[in-house]
Amino acid sequence: MDAELVSVDATWTPDGWPVPARLTWAGETLSVVDTGRRWKADDGLHLLARVADGRVFELHTNGARWWARVVSAPPGHA
Numbered sequence: 001m002d003a004e005l006v007s008v009d010a011t012w013t014p015d016g017w018p019v020p021a022r023l024t025w026a027g028e029t030l031s032v033v034d035t036g037r038r039w040k041a042d043d044g045l046h047l048l049a050r051v052a053d054g055r056v057f058e059l060h061t062n063g064a065r066w067w068a069r070v071v072s073a074p075p076g077h078a
Helices: none
Strands: 004-012 018-025 028-041 044-051 056-061 066-072
Touching: 004 056, 018 044, 018 056, 018 066
Parallel strands: none
Antiparallel strands: 004 018, 004 066, 018 028, 028 044, 044 056, 056 066
C-alpha cells in the first residue's frame, strides 16, 4: 500500500526526532500508544507507531508534511 498524506500531532525531541501522540487516518483520529524503530532516509524521517487498536503505521515526515501507511494489523482488522 502506498503512503497517504495524514495529519499527525507530535512533539519533537531535542535531537530532532518526532514523538507522535495522535494521527488522523481516513478521517479517524487514532491515539499512538507506542513507537518503535526510527530511521533517517533521503526523503526524511521514518518511524513505526502502534495505535490503540493494534495497527502499526510507518510514519514519514519531511518536517512540513506527514505520510503514513499500515505495515501491520491484528487479525480481522482491515
